[in-house]
Amino acid sequence: MDTVRWIITTAPEIFLLLAIAIGTILGRIKLRGFSIGTTACILIVAVLIGQLGSFTFPPVLRAILFSLFVFTIGYRSGPEFFASLSLRTLAQVVLALVIGATGLVLVLIFAHAFKLDTGTAAGLTAGALTQSSVIGTASGALAQLGLPADVLKQQEANIAAGYAVTYVLGYILTLLFVPFVAPRLMRIDLKAEAKKLEAELAGGTPAKTENLSYRKFQARAYRVSTAAGRTIEAIEADIGGRTIVERIVRRGADVPPHRKAMLEDGDDIVLTGPTAAIVAAKPVIGQEIDADELLRSLPGNVIEVLVENRKLHGRSIREVAEIVGDNARGVFLRALTRMDRDVPLGPDTRVYLGDVMTLVGSTGNIARATAQVGHALNAGDRTDIAFLAAGIAVGLLAGLASIKVGAVALTLGGGGGALIAGLACGWLRSRKPTLGALPPAAQQTLSDIGLGGFIAAIGLGNGLAAWSAIQAHGLLLVGMGIAVTLIPMTVGTLVACYILRMNPVVICGALAGAMTVDAAVTSACDVAESQTPVLGVAVPYAIGNVVLTVLGPIVVAATFEG
Numbered sequence: 001m002d003t004v005r006w007i008i009t010t011a012p013e014i015f016l017l018l019a020i021a022i023g024t025i026l027g028r029i030k031l032r033g034f035s036i037g038t039t040a041c042i043l044i045v046a047v048l049i050g051q052l053g054s055f056t057f058p059p060v061l062r063a064i065l066f067s068l069f070v071f072t073i074g075y076r077s078g079p080e081f082f083a084s085l086s087l088r089t090l091a092q093v094v095l096a097l098v099i100g101a102t103g104l105v106l107v108l109i110f111a112h113a114f115k116l117d118t119g120t121a122a123g124l125t126a127g128a129l130t131q132s133s134v135i136g137t138a139s140g141a142l143a144q145l146g147l148p149a150d151v152l153k154q155q156e157a158n159i160a161a162g163y164a165v166t167y168v169l170g171y172i173l174t175l176l177f178v179p180f181v182a183p184r185l186m187r188i189d190l191k192a193e194a195k196k197l198e199a200e201l202a203g204g205t206p207a208k209t210e211n212l213s214y215r216k217f218q219a220r221a222y223r224v225s226t227a228a229g230r231t232i233e234a235i236e237a238d239i240g241g242r243t244i245v246e247r248i249v250r251r252g253a254d255v256p257p258h259r260k261a262m263l264e265d266g267d268d269i270v271l272t273g274p275t276a277a278i279v280a281a282k283p284v285i286g287q288e289i290d291a292d293e294l295l296r297s298l299p300g301n302v303i304e305v306l307v308e309n310r311k312l313h314g315r316s317i318r319e320v321a322e323i324v325g326d327n328a329r330g331v332f333l334r335a336l337t338r339m340d341r342d343v344p345l346g347p348d349t350r351v352y353l354g355d356v357m358t359l360v361g362s363t364g365n366i367a368r369a370t371a372q373v374g375h376a377l378n379a380g381d382r383t384d385i386a387f388l389a390a391g392i393a394v395g396l397l398a399g400l401a402s403i404k405v406g407a408v409a410l411t412l413g414g415g416g417g418a419l420i421a422g423l424a425c426g427w428l429r430s431r432k433p434t435l436g437a438l439p440p441a442a443q444q445t446l447s448d449i450g451l452g453g454f455i456a457a458i459g460l461g462n463g464l465a466a467w468s469a470i471q472a473h474g475l476l477l478v479g480m481g482i483a484v485t486l487i488p489m490t491v492g493t494l495v496a497c498y499i500l501r502m503n504p505v506v507i508c509g510a511l512a513g514a515m516t517v518d519a520a521v522t523s524a525c526d527v528a529e530s531q532t533p534v535l536g537v538a539v540p541y542a543i544g545n546v547v548l549t550v551l552g553p554i555v556v557a558a559t560f561e562g
Contacts, residue, residue: 050463123162
């Protein structure tokens with residue numbers, strides 16, 4: 001034990017990294033498809049390791065780690081957050097606000113009824129509403145109160161204890177509520193409603209098992225005979241299926257394939273588009289020919305494009321095609337993903353900022369369409385470190401500002417400031433794609449390291465006191481946690497269904513988004529046997545991340561007694 005204590009005193013960062021590693025491994029373990037996630041596991045492991053001795057970490061380390069995490073949340077949610085402030089997505093915004101507001105009211109009622117200290121109330125908020133970032137914003141707000149070091153340490157331990165007791169329970173209850181309880185409250189069969197929604201998205205026709213708006217894209221070569229004397233525009237209209245003439249070779253020389261160009265007998269052309277349409281083109285054009293060289297020189301590509309054009313937010317795919325217009329000529333939508341999940345495709349499927357479109361077509365055509373949609377995701381993109389560091393620095397500076405509310409200085413703190421900065425930087429990036437690159441892989445890394453490191457530091461530094469707090473308030477916290485998790489979702493479901501009149505399948509996805517529990521979306525999709533619940537996730541997720549995060553300083557201001 002003397003050796004362990006020496007390591008704790010000399011190099012506590014070793015145990016911090018071990019807590020992250022062990023917690024992450026445990027968080028990946030699934031029992032019958034269920035896991036409690038890495039965040040809760042890291043905290044539990046850190047609290048247990050914290051029983052070995054007194055760990056001390058410099059405040060600047062925790063501040064930097066949490067700032068990286070919360071800035072990334074804002075950066076990722078920024079485009080959707082600001083674009084969501086419109087009538088098209090108002091109902092989903094209201095649902096997220098209702099859940100956050102109801103949760104806040106319940107926490108304050110319990111805090112005053114049971115005389116909870118500020119740290120315990122903040123931990124209850126973070127855990128029961130499944131928003132880990134509340135730990136950081138509440139800790140930052142407490143640090144601004146000028147409390148004695150031992151009092152501040154105890155309050156932070158109480159936050160960790162409240163979170164550790166209520167988070168796992170809140171997470172499990174959300175996983176069960178979204179696919180099972182919410183449909184019962186709405187008196188619907190989730191599977192049947194999902195099939196109905198799929199049919200609506202497909203324009204009233206039964207949903208097919210394959211992608212609703214994509215068939216295998218390919219190119220074929222034809223020699224013009226029956227199409228001689230007709231314009232490209234005319235034969236493309238006859239063939240249909242959004243096929244296009246990609247190339248014209250006349251007597252060995254390329255001819256620009258303008259839509260008004262007239263075809264001549266003997267021309268060799270390359271037709272691109274969905275297979276079903278192209279194979280039926282022979283009667284319209286002429287004999288198909290074997291022209292490997294002609295096809296080989298045709299550049300083709302499959303590109304993932306991040307949706308960043310604000311004009312497309314909340315629009316259906318049909319409307320997106322109309323907005324992009326001729327720039328979409330020769331480009332086909334192969335897939336649409338939202339938060340790394342496939343979205344069912346149909347003419348009425350809505351597109352949101354932050355979605356990723358997989359586009360198929362020739363390189364030139366895709367480049368033209370991409371400019372109207374957003375920017376192409378490139379695995380070789382590098383993080384703009386200067387933009388990232390400057391953005392966080394500005395956010396931390398903004399977090400120093402405070403407003404006096406009675407005896408309490410209400411402030412966003414460093415975490416809240418970094419969140420606002422992240423929102424602004426993410427929005428700015430969506431308007432100017434050449435500025436401030438932070439690729440998705442880098443976002444995930446910063447988020448995981450930032451939150452994991454911060455949670456581990458909290459657990460290790462307050463392990464002994466947190467364990468005592470868990471023993472003192474465990475059962476009470478369990479009861480309050482159940483209420484703070486279930487009541488907001490129940491109120492949100494009823495408001496969304498009977499007042500806002502939202503589609504019940506979309507409501508299920510929106511509940512998961514507002515509670516920021518990704519796994520609940522998967523559960524809803526499994527029960528529905530459909531990906532349609534994903535349609536409701538994006539907007540509530542963006543709003544929920546912001547609204548729940550700022551509850552930290554609000555709870556501190558409302559419960560602190562100086």
